[in-house]
Amino acid sequence: MDSTATTVAVDPRHIAYANIVYGLHGLAILLGLLGSRFVATEFVFSVPALIAVVMNYARRSAVRGTWLESHFRWQVRSFWIALAALVMLHLVFGPLSWLWIGIPFMWLGYGIIGIWAIYRVARGWLALREGRILPAGAF
Secondary structure, X not given: OOOOOOOOOOOHXXXXXXXXXXXXXXXXXXXXXXXXXXXXXXXXXXXXXXXXXXXXXXXXXXXXXXXXXXXXXXXXXXXXXXXXXXXXXXXXXXHHHOOOOHHHHHHHHHHHHHHHHHHHHHHHHHHHHHOOOOOOOOO
């Protein structure tokens, strides 16, 4: 565990809960990889992703003051940052896609957001497995 870890005991059920949330995010990514949609859109709009966010908000207060708080923050920020990135992508390149000029940029944007989402889930889940705190301001 990190030297900045809190001394508040962590309920093992909350660790399992955080694993489930990461698993749901992972399932959303897998749906994007195996399906006909983009990873970025599945990470934000699929049923597993929405369930993960609701679950995260439902238990955030229970892990306050523990090292798990950083994971719950990481998970929910991953979702909201991906959603904001998708909205910006559509605002900037959506109108250009009507002219076909924006379509390659949209695909590139979806790809970048998808790779970023995979990174966030992988980094977070590995840190959870190792009992490490995640940085507060990291993208």
